[in-house]
Amino acid sequence: xxxxxxxxxxxxxxxxxxxxxxxxxxxxxxxxxxxxxxxxxxxxxxxxxxxxxxxxxxxxxxxxxxxxxxxxxxxxxxxxxxxxxxxxxxxxxxxxxxxxxxxxxxxxxxxxxxxxxxxxxxxxxxxxxxxxxxxxxxxxxxxxxxxxxxxxxxxxxxxxxxxxxxxxxxxxxxxxxxxxxxxxxxxxxxxxxxxxxxxxxxxxxxxxxxxxxxxxxxxxxxxxxxxxxxxxxxxxxxxxxxxxxxxxxxxxxxxxxxxxxxxxxxxxxxxxxxxxxxxxxxxxxxxxxxxxxxxxxxxxxxxxxxxxxxxxxxxxx
Ligand code: ACK
Numbered sequence: 001x002x003x004x005x006x007x008x009x010x011x012x013x014x015x016x017x018x019x020x021x022x023x024x025x026x027x028x029x030x031x032x033x034x035x036x037x038x039x040x041x042x043x044x045x046x047x048x049x050x051x052x053x054x055x056x057x058x059x060x061x062x063x064x065x066x067x068x069x070x071x072x073x074x075x076x077x078x079x080x081x082x083x084x085x086x087x088x089x090x091x092x093x094x095x096x097x098x099x100x101x102x103x104x105x106x107x108x109x110x111x112x113x114x115x116x117x118x119x120x121x122x123x124x125x126x127x128x129x130x131x132x133x134x135x136x137x138x139x140x141x142x143x144x145x146x147x148x149x150x151x152x153x154x155x156x157x158x159x160x161x162x163x164x165x166x167x168x169x170x171x172x173x174x175x176x177x178x179x180x181x182x183x184x185x186x187x188x189x190x191x192x193x194x195x196x197x198x199x200x201x202x203x204x205x206x207x208x209x210x211x212x213x214x215x216x217x218x219x220x221x222x223x224x225x226x227x228x229x230x231x232x233x234x235x236x237x238x239x240x241x242x243x244x245x246x247x248x249x250x251x252x253x254x255x256x257x258x259x260x261x262x263x264x265x266x267x268x269x270x271x272x273x274x275x276x277x278x279x280x281x282x283x284x285x286x287x288x289x290x291x292x293x294x295x296x297x298x299x300x301x302x303x304x305x306x307x308x309x310x311x312x313x314x315x316x317x
Pocket of ligand 1: 031032033039057105106107108109110111112113115116185195
């Protein structure tokens with residue numbers, strides 16, 4: 001694997017091995033929209049040597065997207081070509097010729113983790129605790145309907161799967177930069193896949209990536225050094241991972257409820273951290289606290305986090 005090449009036409013030519021005939025894609029409904037992208041459900045005929053039709057998701061740009069957003073989608077394409085891990089979204093092909101860029105990725109039947117959590121209830125000690133269907137400022141439902149009933153073990157397994165996907169990304173020296181429950185997908189069988197690589201940047205040589213300015217900034221998921229100095233490393237991904245753990249145990253609540261984003265940095269530097277949520281196992285809160293150490297070097301590696309969760313899960317069987 002070589003460092004990511006600058007965006008040139010030659011970068012496009014190598015893409016032929018991923019090329020999939022556009023006419024063999026049958027677009028269905030939109031699954032969702034981001035700031036500049038659209039994700040469509042689709043069927044692909046004869047993809048990856050398979051006979052018949054395969055359910056896939058297609059990532060594409062909106063009509064109003066800018067050249068820089070187009071470049072982000074190309075960069076996501078280039079990164080996804082090199083990633084193969086069961087807990088990271090898999091690229092299946094692309095349409096790069098005679099039309100807009102389409103990235104064909106595996107379809108995750110249960111959508112994004114944030115919505116999935118928000119539609120779920122927590123089963124505790126053998127009964128469904130309807131009131132652990134958290135009331136959050138933007139999700140003020142007391143009892144969720146038609147969702148999953150999850151156990152603490154499910155939540156620990158989710159935490160473990162995300163840690164394994166992140167361990168892999170950090171091993172290949174990729175910094176995600178936008179790790180959050182909204183950017184993790186839930187496939188059948190409660191399998192999680194880390195997604196949304198649009199902002200991911202290669203850190204092959206440099207230890208940190210200084211971001212260029214972009215639109216919406218996910219302040220409440222960001223490490224203090226990212227907020228203050230736009231420094232993004234695997235260690236800032238570890239901070240965000242701690243926030244994802246908090247999202248897991250609150251079934252998708254919004255972090256730092258009631259705190260305006262502009263006050264967050266000074267609170268964090270002053271030592272403020274979110275409390276242990278109700279129903280959060282002590283060991284899981286201990287991991288969160290380690291992820292939120294002010295000095296990035298004091299935060300654990302994803303490898304260590306995955307090992308801790310593996311051990312907790314084994315103890316719970
Ligand atoms: O919760 P959702 O329906 O699941 O809302 C988001 C939306 O698109 C914007 O990201 C859905 N989505 C994105 N990628 C996929 C995929 N590969 N499979 C299924 N749903 C997806 C996501």
